[in-house]
Amino acid sequence: MASDFKEQDPADWKPVLALAEASREKGDLYQAKALYAQAGRIASWQEDWEALLAVACGMKKLDSVGGPSGTSYTLLLRAVLAAESKQSRAGIYAVAKAFTAIGEHYSASAALSRVKKGWPEAKEEVQENTFTDCWRTHSVAGRPAGR
Numbered sequence: 001m002a003s004d005f006k007e008q009d010p011a012d013w014k015p016v017l018a019l020a021e022a023s024r025e026k027g028d029l030y031q032a033k034a035l036y037a038q039a040g041r042i043a044s045w046q047e048d049w050e051a052l053l054a055v056a057c058g059m060k061k062l063d064s065v066g067g068p069s070g071t072s073y074t075l076l077l078r079a080v081l082a083a084e085s086k087q088s089r090a091g092i093y094a095v096a097k098a099f100t101a102i103g104e105h106y107s108a109s110a111a112l113s114r115v116k117k118g119w120p121e122a123k124e125e126v127q128e129n130t131f132t133d134c135w136r137t138h139s140v141a142g143r144p145a146g147r
Contacts, residue, residue, distance in 0.1 A: 013042040013051045020058055033062055037071070044078050049091040052079035053098055057134035060102075073104070080111045087119040098135040 020035035036058045043051030056075035063072070076098055083091025092115050099108035 011042045013039045013046070013048065013055070016042060017051075017054060017058065024058070024061060029062060033059070036062070040071075040075055040078075044082070047082040047085050049079040049083040049086070049088060049095060052076070052082055053094060053135070056098065060134050073107075076104075076107070080114060084114045087116070089115055089119060089121070094135075101135045 016035055016039040020032050020039060023029075023032035023035055036055055039058070040052065040055040043055055052075050056072040056079065059072040059075060076095055079095045079098075080092065083095060092111055096108040096111040099105070099111060
């Protein structure tokens with residue numbers, strides 16, 4: 001049984017994220033949160049920083065007023081690690097932008113400090129849809145900067 005599991009392709013996070021979004025839009029927040037968490041696990045296993053950014057955005061949309069939940073913040077931290085493991089300058093910059101958008105300037109600076117001199121120059125381009133409405137704002141009312 002274990003060998004069968006190893007031969008399977010890893011799950012795709014995109015359909016799970018789409019289901020989470022649909023559940024959120026229908027108002028089924030419990031189901032949406034469970035599906036976002038599942039998509040986050042898949043993205044984490046795959047070390048996909050773009051997927052982790054998308055899932056963190058979804059979790060942030062579930063939050064009421066204020067800054068990101070601990071879950072969305074943790075997903076952003078995991079996205080930094082995923083980008084670092086792939087030596088992705090674009091990934092680090094994208095996550096730093098997300099931290100800045102939520103007022104977490106110290107975390108953004110810490111993320112940027114993870115870029116090493118020996119990394120290849122940024123050849124990858126960040127897709128415009130990576131920066132959804134979640135990461136376009138520059139401050140969050142009532143939320144102190146930094147942790």
